Amino acid sequence: MSSPKYIVLTAQKTPETEYDCACPDMPVTLTATPSKHEEDCACPDTPLKITTVPISATPSTHSPLRLTPQLYTDTLPHGYTLAFSPYSPAGPSVLNRAAFARLQAFQTPQPPVEAVDFTLAAQNLLVPVDTLPEMAWGRVSTLTAWLHVTNACNLDCPYCYVRKSTAHMSEATGEQVLDRIFRSAVQHGFQTVKLKYAGGEAALHFNMVQHLHHYAQSLATRHHLDLQAVVLSNGTVWMPPMAHWLRENGVKLMISLDGTGAAHDAMRPTAGGKGSFAQIEKTVDTVLLPAGIRPDISITVSGSNAGAAADAVAWAIERDLPFSLNFYRENALSADRHILQLEEARIIAGMRHAYQVIAAQLPTRPFMNGLLDRAQMDAHTHTCGVGQNYVVFSHSGAVHQCQMQLANGVSLPVNTDLLAQVENGKIPKISVDEKDGCRTCLWRYRCTGGCPLETYRATGRYDVKSPHCNIYTALFPEVLRLEGLRLLKKAGVLPA
Ligand code: SF4
Numbered sequence: 001m002s003s004p005k006y007i008v009l010t011a012q013k014t015p016e017t018e019y020d021c022a023c024p025d026m027p028v029t030l031t032a033t034p035s036k037h038e039e040d041c042a043c044p045d046t047p048l049k050i051t052t053v054p055i056s057a058t059p060s061t062h063s064p065l066r067l068t069p070q071l072y073t074d075t076l077p078h079g080y081t082l083a084f085s086p087y088s089p090a091g092p093s094v095l096n097r098a099a100f101a102r103l104q105a106f107q108t109p110q111p112p113v114e115a116v117d118f119t120l121a122a123q124n125l126l127v128p129v130d131t132l133p134e135m136a137w138g139r140v141s142t143l144t145a146w147l148h149v150t151n152a153c154n155l156d157c158p159y160c161y162v163r164k165s166t167a168h169m170s171e172a173t174g175e176q177v178l179d180r181i182f183r184s185a186v187q188h189g190f191q192t193v194k195l196k197y198a199g200g201e202a203a204l205h206f207n208m209v210q211h212l213h214h215y216a217q218s219l220a221t222r223h224h225l226d227l228q229a230v231v232l233s234n235g236t237v238w239m240p241p242m243a244h245w246l247r248e249n250g251v252k253l254m255i256s257l258d259g260t261g262a263a264h265d266a267m268r269p270t271a272g273g274k275g276s277f278a279q280i281e282k283t284v285d286t287v288l289l290p291a292g293i294r295p296d297i298s299i300t301v302s303g304s305n306a307g308a309a310a311d312a313v314a315w316a317i318e319r320d321l322p323f324s325l326n327f328y329r330e331n332a333l334s335a336d337r338h339i340l341q342l343e344e345a346r347i348i349a350g351m352r353h354a355y356q357v358i359a360a361q362l363p364t365r366p367f368m369n370g371l372l373d374r375a376q377m378d379a380h381t382h383t384c385g386v387g388q389n390y391v392v393f394s395h396s397g398a399v400h401q402c403q404m405q406l407a408n409g410v411s412l413p414v415n416t417d418l419l420a421q422v423e424n425g426k427i428p429k430i431s432v433d434e435k436d437g438c439r440t441c442l443w444r445y446r447c448t449g450g451c452p453l454e455t456y457r458a459t460g461r462y463d464v465k466s467p468h469c470n471i472y473t474a475l476f477p478e479v480l481r482l483e484g485l486r487l488l489k490k491a492g493v494l495p496a
Pocket residue numbers: 432437438439441442443444445447448449450465466468469470472473
């Protein structure tokens with residue numbers, strides 16, 4: 001009798017979309033089984049990774065396996081089932097009827113026999129009887145640095161944390177900052193330096209961005225390090241030569257868009273009170289895309305514009321642009337703007353509407369990491385690289401742990417070791433496994449308890465779950481479902 005045809009679809013790693021916090025890019029592969037997956041499932045640039053409990057890659061090992069605890073399932077079209085557990089190394093898996101039946105057979109622990117058993121074990125849907133996968137330190141390969149090129153901006157967004165002025169980074173300061181970054185990268189064994197050119201509006205000082213980047217290129221060459229870079233921009237001042245420079249130098253671009261038309265204009269007006277959407281649209285369609293630049297679209301979702309997120313998503317999908325939906329973070333300059341606050345029902349409704357738009361158009365490019373604020377689908381334990389492999393430089397060269405701290409102007413005490421300097425800042429390195437309320441959460445290794453600064457602002461503690469936990473828990477199942485549908489479409493089960 002022939003064995004059933006098992007199909008297990010899963011994305012091994014989920015690429016990052018650009019947003020302002022510190023997270024890396026990751027390659028992705030889509031695998032349909034039966035076949036055995038590689039075991040290294042962790043994001044290469046994430047400080048911590050999940051370690052699959054060693055299981056022999058050959059059926060000669062007969063240690064009994066059992067169904068993972070906290071198995072989450074959802075029914076998908078055409079008889080497929082989405083399966084996920086806190087220990088899944090990447091996102092969810094999608095199983096056909098035969099594979100799901102085989103998975104369920106392990107409600108009675110038994111040794112792995114068939115190839116599909118090892119595939120399910122590689123996804124930690126099957127785990128050893130007497131132990132569980134454990135999070136373990138992985139190698140950190142990327143040092144990410146925010147370079148606050150300028151305080152100047154031609155927009156006046158109500159949630160901005162930058163005290164606007166004409167002050168900007170000088171060439172001498174920028175070079176000293178870059179010298180420190182690369183010295184630290186070499187000292188601590190990083191392989192890659194990632195630079196975020198930001199402001200204010202960094203493109204207003206594009207000559208400085210170019211100068212800094214060329215200087216960084218020379219340092220990267222001298223120290224045999226890889227260099228990645230992105231300009232974080234409001235998207236209003238780009239000209240064709242600037243776009244060509246980005247392409248020639250492999251520098252990415254992230255543009256903020258908080259809706260379309262009047263909804264965006266209300267969130268991101270010019271300093272003179274006019275709208276900026278029309279200019280951004282024109283820039284993307286007539287300058288960037290013709291030059292081969294596909295900007296990442298960063299959508300900040302607040303109580304004020306939650307209903308507009310879906311339009312921004314549709315706008316990005318229409319142009320085949322990566323996008324991310326990020327939650328507004330209250331800061332010292334925006335605290336009195338109560339309309340921006342994340343009122344749960346409104347945010348959930350707005351995000352659901354955006355997800356409906358995604359489901360209707362369903363890109364096949366991986367998009368899960370951009371769907372729910374800082375949630376990342378590869379298993380990890382810390383929300384960002386703060387205090388570990390992320391450092392923020394003000395225009396004057398002062399060091400901060402996080403760009404949100406630029407608003408209060410309080411920088412870190414001087415330390416010749418850059419990483420020790422950020423490690424000793426106020427934001428502690430707390431794993432999600434140490435956060436009250438998170439330790440047994442199904443979503444803990446995707447959410448990791450949310451932005452630590454936002455949690456501290458709301459609770460006065462870093463070691464508790466996010467104030468937006470209800471939003472996250474309401475939306476995670478829908479994020480997983482979108483990924484399940486994407487995998488089915490990518491595999492040709494759903495029509496293109
Ligand atoms: S904040 Fe909530 S959803 Fe996030 S890990 Fe903690 S308990 Fe889970």
